[in-house]
Amino acid sequence: MKFRLVKIEKLSGQKTQVYSIIMNDEDKNLFEHFLEENSPNFRNELTEILSRIKSIANKEGAKEYFFKKAEGKLGDGVEALFDESKRKLRLYCIRYGSVILILGGGGSKNVRALQDDPKLKQENYLLRSISKRLSQAMQDGDMQWNSNYTDFIGTFIFDDNEDF
Template structure:
């Protein structure tokens, strides 16, 4: 399954670049799907506020995220507000790629087929991006953004 990495200009700021993924055949990025699927959730406004604060004021401090959501060392993290989870890939203080997620009412995301599918999706993306970084197809630019001009995903 092929995808594009897109900077979310409406969420990015002077302290952090916020990216998401657009899978071929989809009209919305994963982060847009997340906001659409969770519209009306009491924690969604706080989730958005945290993302905007990271982008404009604090950067993506590691302590804001729950680590170890994917495989060891793949960078998959969760941003949690109440029982709402947003899964993504942590790069550093200036870059985060946000995927999708949902409401977690179980002990482990693996116990919920919907959440498990969301995490598996971001783990797939993380594996492809980490390979792109290792092969120098994805690099960190001087301004803290991702340079992925040479990065293409084909299944």
């Protein structure tokens, strides 16, 4: 799997640094694809999600109450950011405490479990794989926290022969 972690400067703030993932050699990151795919049918929901991300980054930090936890395997940090509790749009992300948020993809959840929707399952499992690789990079010392534990430093490009 080949990907790179990219900081989204215009969404990052004093409380939380916001990242996304660029797969292979694509021009757009996963979050940009999410916005593009969902803008025709979910414009209001996307506005709400962007507002929440800005609030997370600048005012509140990535607090637990913004997310549905355990959207992946135990300990992988994969969670879903809600637009509003009664709405169906889900954005999958990886959260490192309240200070780093990695935005992935997602879509409309019209099923009981994400595994029942091929698109949501694909987006979620991709983030699980990325989370596993990032954890390995941190264990190996290729990627680490900065000195005040507010951001990452190190290798942000991953080009493995492994498919997770």
